[in-house]
Amino acid sequence: MEILSGLEAESVLRKGMEMSTQPTMKKDDLIVIGGAGGFIAGALTCYFHGRGFTRIRAIDKKPLPDWYQRVPGVESLCLDLSERANCVRACEGAVEVYNLAADMGGMGFIERFRIECLRSILINTNLIEAAYRAGVQRYFFSSSACAYNTELQKDPHCRALKESDAYPAMAERGYGWEKLMSEMFCQEYWAERGMKTFIARFHNVYGPNGTWDGGREKAPAAICRKVIEAKDTGNKEIVVWGEGTQTRSFMYIDDCTKGIDMITHCEDLIATPINLGSSELISINELVSIAEEIGGIKLQRKYDLTAPRGVAGRNSDNTMIKRILNWEPKTPFREGLAKTYAWIEQQYQDRKAGKATVRENYQAGGA
Numbered sequence: 001m002e003i004l005s006g007l008e009a010e011s012v013l014r015k016g017m018e019m020s021t022q023p024t025m026k027k028d029d030l031i032v033i034g035g036a037g038g039f040i041a042g043a044l045t046c047y048f049h050g051r052g053f054t055r056i057r058a059i060d061k062k063p064l065p066d067w068y069q070r071v072p073g074v075e076s077l078c079l080d081l082s083e084r085a086n087c088v089r090a091c092e093g094a095v096e097v098y099n100l101a102a103d104m105g106g107m108g109f110i111e112r113f114r115i116e117c118l119r120s121i122l123i124n125t126n127l128i129e130a131a132y133r134a135g136v137q138r139y140f141f142s143s144s145a146c147a148y149n150t151e152l153q154k155d156p157h158c159r160a161l162k163e164s165d166a167y168p169a170m171a172e173r174g175y176g177w178e179k180l181m182s183e184m185f186c187q188e189y190w191a192e193r194g195m196k197t198f199i200a201r202f203h204n205v206y207g208p209n210g211t212w213d214g215g216r217e218k219a220p221a222a223i224c225r226k227v228i229e230a231k232d233t234g235n236k237e238i239v240v241w242g243e244g245t246q247t248r249s250f251m252y253i254d255d256c257t258k259g260i261d262m263i264t265h266c267e268d269l270i271a272t273p274i275n276l277g278s279s280e281l282i283s284i285n286e287l288v289s290i291a292e293e294i295g296g297i298k299l300q301r302k303y304d305l306t307a308p309r310g311v312a313g314r315n316s317d318n319t320m321i322k323r324i325l326n327w328e329p330k331t332p333f334r335e336g337l338a339k340t341y342a343w344i345e346q347q348y349q350d351r352k353a354g355k356a357t358v359r360e361n362y363q364a365g366g367a
């Protein structure tokens with residue numbers, strides 16, 4: 001990967017400063033956000049809106065009532081971005097485009113639905129071309145730590161993954177390979193066509209307003225929900241996927257949105273994949289203990305060794321982000337999980353009381 005190493009080498013020479021947001025943007029520049037009915041892009045829409053950006057176009061293929069967050073004053077469209085014509089419509093007049101649309105979920109989803117995950121390549125392929133043709137100034141792509149070589153993640157006490165560890169490539173089947181190919185599209189749109197692209201490799205993101213049941217949820221939300229259910233039903237047992245020794249780092253949503261903004265407005269990071277994740281390593285067993293503490297309950301653990309468990313260990317090496325942005329995701333896991341738990345508990349109670357909550361209605365295979 002000549003492009004990556006060249007830009008990285010150049011970046012080393014420059015000293016980073018913590019960025020203030022949008023150095024070059026006007027408040028009425030049009031920002032387009034794909035996947036905005038989902039967790040991270042929904043939060044990103046709120047983030048930009050909260051910073052006074054007056055023209056935001058939020059897009060998702062889910063029907064509007066199923067979006068986690070709908071922000072007043074934001075143009076919200078239900079469009080399937082795997083279709084070329086919809087991408088052209090989405091990018092009309094855009095100054096910046098953020099692609100966070102993907103058919104994805106936690107381990108249970110990405111191990112079972114590899115074809116759906118691979119098909120997300122259509123979204124980035126069509127959206128980046130439409131963005132280029134529309135003369136977009138900056139294009140952001142949400143990649144994943146699943147793009148890293150799985151051979152390096154066989155030990156729960158793994159060394160943290162640094163950006164160069166994606167090659168030689170042996171990404172997570174399906175989901176990880178789609179991310180790696182889409183990253184390459186982003187790099188080539190800069191190298192061949194001069195469009196500024198930005199690529200963050202997210203490590204597990206969690207927080208309120210995300211999937212917490214239905215099969216696509218990730219470990220922090222799933223464990224919170226199981227603790228809440230156990231308290232509610234009085235069945236003091238919790239099923240943990242695998243032996244519980246798998247380790248991960250988890251990034252709180254507010255760090256994620258801030259990181260996306262900083263990365264997309266950093267000239268040193270054009271077409272350069274960078275980790276965006278916490279470097280606080282947590283085992284699944286520790287995650288369960290923290291959720292139990294928050295819920296004020298102790299549960300009997302049952303380990304399901306047949307369940308999907310993913311790689312043995314994965315952490316984010318934040319050397320590069322600290323060097324270039326002089327920043328890294330900082331929210332302590334316990335603090336972020338307490339907020340997430342409180343939100344899921346409210347959703348749980350509301351649903352039980354028959355109040356409207358956002359359900360994950362949209363199923364795999366519906367592409």
Ligand code: NAD
Binds near residue numbers: 123
């Ligand atoms: P999410 O499932 O909550 O949101 C993704 C959204 O994309 C969904 O609302 C979905 O309806 C939408 N979408 C799917 N196909 C679409 C299409 N063809 N057209 C328009 N919209 C479509 O997931 P998220 O957690 O918010 O993830 C956002 C991005 O971040 C994804 O690219 C994901 O791969 C990446 N990522 C997330 C995590 C994480 O921990 N959540 C980790 C690594 C990478």
